[in-house]
Amino acid sequence: MKVIDLFCGAGGLSLGFKNAGFTIVAAIDNWDPALRTYQSNFDHPVIKSDLADINTITGKLKAFKPEIIIGGPPCQDFSSAGFRNESTRANLTVAFAKIIGNLKPSYFVFENVPLAKYSHSFKEAQRIWKEVGYGLTSIVLDASLCGVPQRRKRLFCIGARYASDGFLERQLQTGYRDPMTVREYCGSSIKVNNYYRHPRSYKRRAVFSIDEPAPTIRGTNRPVAPGYKGHPRDTAPVAEVRPLTSDERALIQTFPPTYIWDVDKRSDKEQLIGNAVPVKLGEYVGNALREWIQNKE
Structure with missing residues (x-):
């Protein structure tokens, strides 16, 4: 059809x-x-x-x-x-x-x-x-x-x-x-066991494990915030983690690794993915x- x-x-x-x-x-x-x-x-x-x-x-x-x-x-x-x-x-x-x-x-x-x-x-x-x-x-x-x-x-x-x-x-x-976990879907394509995803409020957790489903992939991808001191539900210390890369975020959005992102700015790629x-x-x-x-x- x-x-x-x-x-x-x-x-x-x-x-x-x-x-x-x-x-x-x-x-x-x-x-x-x-x-x-x-x-x-x-x-x-x-x-x-x-x-x-x-x-x-x-x-x-x-x-x-x-x-x-x-x-x-x-x-x-x-x-x-x-x-x-x-x-x-x-x-x-x-x-x-x-x-x-x-x-x-x-x-x-x-x-x-x-x-x-x-x-x-x-x-x-x-x-x-x-x-x-x-x-x-x-x-x-x-x-x-x-x-x-x-x-x-x-x-x-x-x-x-x-x-x-x-x-x-x-x-x-x-x-x-x-529920599908990140590890189950991505396998070894994501090289970390835990990662940072910037919270909307510091009262929320920001560190997640690949052994759980990811939170919603958003249109922005911010670095680890100096003001974030951790949360009881974080799966690792914030000092030991990094944000996901754009390509890792695209993979969690289940785009194939060969997908072409024809953009001039990284921010445009992040927005398209999110x-x-x-x-x-x-x-x-x-x-x-x-x-x-x-x-x-």
Whole structure:
């Protein structure tokens, strides 16, 4: 089935759906480092466009005749790391919904942070989808239960035209496994047993073991802070650890080691990695949807 990825970023969701057996025919983003990185790893067209321009985007995408549209609109306004205020970026969730409503693909997949489900934008998106005949499955997935070595929780809303609400819940929940640890997934590719991940508050731990799932990989990667004195739950003394490298962070996001990051600045690479949908999480959702489609047919 032909898939278009909106807000494609580095391509984690695209690669996950490709691995699940779908054919990605086009992708769209509006940030040059994402566009260059995406194009360096895929052969199909990647289009630079402002997704708030709904009519223009609809016209461009009609030619591809997508059967599935996937994407994760910017999540900063919904994130627990942000201000939780809905601004222009949050309106891109409504733009995503309207593009779905205009093109009416058989299926769509929306991804965002869990707090997005409480937003006015997401409620408006759901109203738009229901109005044009989609059954919806909304679920928060813990990536560590889906083959990713990271406790990253993400909201997915999957739509199928003329299906019942909750149509994909069984497929999404029956595939859970025990939490994946960093060592289990990465093996010897990460050369340390413990590492530093800068906390949002010094009241939180900052040192983690590779024998547990990693905390959420974020869009910044800060060095060990001189002001951090340790936490009772740290798995090693802070003086003995280092942050993960960019490539180690990408591996925990389940990008293959051969993935090309076509960026000029390290900060852009870190942001691309942190903002991405983990490849294996996208693959997990793609496999569940493919199974449901096959059973339906």
